[in-house]
Amino acid sequence: MNSIAEHIADFLKEYSPFDHLTIQELSEIAVNIRVVNLQKHKALFQINDLVHDSFYVVASGVIDLSIIADAEETILNKCHVGALFGLRPFFAKNNYRMTAKAREESIVYAIPIAVFRPFLANNAEVLNFLLENFANNTPNSKDSENLRGNIISDSVFYTDQQSEMQFFQSLSYNTNPLITNAGSIVKDVAQLMAETRFNSTIVCENNIPLGIVTDTDMSSKIATGRFPVTVSVDKIMSKPVITVLENVSLAEAQLLMLKNNVTHLCVTIDGTDTTEVKGVISEHDLIIAQASNPGVLIKEIKRSQSASELKQIRVRLTNLVQTSIQKNIPLTHISNITSEINFAILKRAIELSILDLGSPPARFAWLSIGSQGRKEQLLLTDQDSILVFEDVADEKYRDVKDYFLTLGKRTTLTLEKVGYELCPNGHMASNMIWCKSLTDWIKQYDSWMKAPGEKNNNVSSIFFDYELIFGDQKLEDAISTVVFKNVKNNTLFFDYLGNDALRKHSPLTFFKNFNVEEEGLYKNMFDIKTRAIMPLVDGARLFTLYFDLKGINNTYVRFKQLTISDPKHSEIYLNCAEAFLTLSKFRTLEGLKNENSGQYINLEELSKIDKEKLKNALLPMKELEELIKSKFQLTQFS
Template structure:
């Protein structure tokens, strides 16, 4: 038994190692074998355990006490901190099983005590413990990706390491304490508070400091001066807006941005543990950035023509570039870009509604829901891709059906053309609302869905795959929600259709060879390349969709579906983490490749050459493919095994 001083007590080294992930997956005998060969080393604060470029010591370091910083040298030979390892973490893993030099430095941030494990015993453990090996590989891939993104951010032209606004917290942006008033305070006094405090809003609070409402400059102008009420005795409670939009101080910049964009507001009240702690405004967010992302929201809202919207939409590409340069995650990027695209789509629809009235067609004869499908339906669109949209309109009497259908056909053609002018290409497969097949009454949609379920041929399976990620964008949302509920109930009752959807996906597997290396294409045009969308992302999307349909999950976003499936324990925590990390990695590779192709005047095609990637990037990509392969295997066990 090896003992060392841990937290002031003499402790068995074996018991410490059992607490370390993924060593907790090993049985006691295996851990005892490791400890027999391991040794204890100490490193004083500020000393380097090893430096970037040093030959591999072929040992793994497990921290018993203290902490360490992982740093790399960027292209300017400046040391950049890319990670930190704390008690019960390990480091040295990137070259632990190879003879390559260290790709990073590790420096003791404080006095450091480590268990040092030689690789000769470790290789034997990897070959005989599958769960341990899988967990260790995922940790390795995640850390490689973190280093990758940190270096990308450092090497962006004009990048300053301190400024990463999208990663800032609301607490760093808000004004605190906020200017407040009581419900009975008169408007004159409130106006004076705004002027003296140099603020654009005042939060109305009760005697306990609980927020009741907010008064903005807009309220003063719109509710008092514009109505000529400024001579009357008016109190805060009379004109305050009671619909308070709140955000937590720990929320990221992008989350505050999304709330403002979605709700067309310029002020958010910051609440912590039910207490008012600050206020964040659109101006606070704009000051923290130089890209002008928020001005794009206003620019889109101000437009009254398709031509104006087409011009404003070009600015969205700059937001994408800024988000990538600020090291936002792909999930954050997808959320924000989706909000911009949705807002743009809604404005195009509104302009077309006015055009229909102006041209004598009149207002829509019945309520409708404009839906979007595909990557847009999943809220995973990051560049302007082909349109996939449709219309669900309210049921009408049979004698009115043709007239109403004709109205929406003309209207849909206008919207599709407007979106085309804004940069969204027309779908080559004609999956657009201008095609009568994708523009139906609620009743007709139910009928066609039932027909798909009853006749499971390849064409109907293809239609379902296109349609099933539909999402409401504009109009009467309840029509979309009701149809979603119908789809969910129908698919839950039909196990056969789920089996066919599984079979459709599993007819094509992730391109990995016998040795689990990525297989690239042999065609002349894309020789030695792989399509990230078709080879991996599509399978991730398909499999998560099938499981979600079975479980009655209505979310369409792949990350949200995965979270919901994890809550239902469809996947283990380790698998959930693996799949989320894989999809994050794949989407980030796609985003960066698309930006590169756009910068050189090419249309994004999702192709990438793995051999042109660094070793770390290639390893991260391979791990992502392995994760998708495992998801397909799980799908096969759950569904495909029962298909003849």
């Protein structure tokens, strides 16, 4: 080994994943490495460049990875010594999605993928290193000047905080692949592939996969003259075919292709090559799936210019929710991802209105209330919002309020076009009652909480579930200060909220049957929202306010927090937390099936097991009701 290669091997062994390789293996890699000197600001590759045959390690200096977003160059990461980057060619054949540019005079090592791939395939630690780094998004290296062994993919896809979603994200694939038998003639198969525009054919016996013929096999074995077109396909097929279960995730599929150096995976009934074929996954399917990644969706939202563009993204979010639920991903995780995307859509709708109207005349805060504010809006339900603007001089008040009312109307109209229906109760920032100055809002909350129910002063409890979408955090904080000041020793308020929580009709009859609708459009159906979910939402809110738990809006998280604040009743809270997830899943599945809000469950369509599961989820509500009565000394009729 020459002295340069020796020096490179010594350097690499200091960093992951190379520290998992032997000196012999590192030497084999090092002799094939190209040393690239980059002057300051010199680009190694740019967005839309064809992918290279190598990936890179920073030997000295710093490399910036950047994308163009909103017509500006945004630096996503700084790669310091030892950092890997430019991994895109491992995963996709399409062009780079980022620019890699030297921040200062730098040296990088170019490692040929063809040389490195065998070591990846045969070394579990190296493969696990890649897997973990793709699953746990790499921290930004500016947070650690000496960050070692960080992998930064040059695909926008991997740099997003939700990149672990790949490990849950299902793939759409061809469920009707071309299938042929081993004796078929290559010429006939090639003709069939050309006619159907399929780039692969699975070779089977009794629908059990023996091998696969791809475009690559055709070009490398037939077009080069190695085999005549008259041979049977078993002579040129790749075997064994790599098989997977149908619920393989995007990340798993990518890593299998990488590990086995293949471009197609065969889906079978049990994921082995001994059961029947159900479909084929191609590299193209992986690229398509990347477009539905949450991080990518959020970037697209930020660049959207119209309601119709936002609507298309919202449809893709619904598909993401559906596939995630089918894969039994925890509902809490799906809710987190969904609320991030929902919030991004709401924020963009406000931004588009501001772009039309011009800069706001005063600071303001747009708050989502209700299910959106609680981050529980998995389905396309109606929009609920309020707008708070800072106090202004009396002579400016009318003009300022007019601006924000117009902003509210434009934004709610945009959101309606996206698919979020207008709130039937008018709880929206476009309503002059719910668009007002901070002082007016403080008076409103004071009135609701100090004299609830008096002179038609009926407080809608959803106004206590709010989350800032856009604007000034200090205005939201000011509302919170008033709310939590007013809960102290406020028996009257808790009487009102407690009784409101108890007023909901019981979900089960005396004989433990479901309380269904007796008449109208939803006759004999079960109102899961009003009878089951809302009592839990109300109970969680009531105790959260009582125990002074600030900044927690989500019902599930509220119950989990209450187990700590009120340990004596932790079992009740835990049961309620689990019940809430179960009920929410039932509602979401019903909504996805019928393309509606999922409020009414058709019990006849539920299996016996699901009916029991639903009934069991309703049981903790009785305990919660008793706890409310005893804690706030209420009867149902007080």
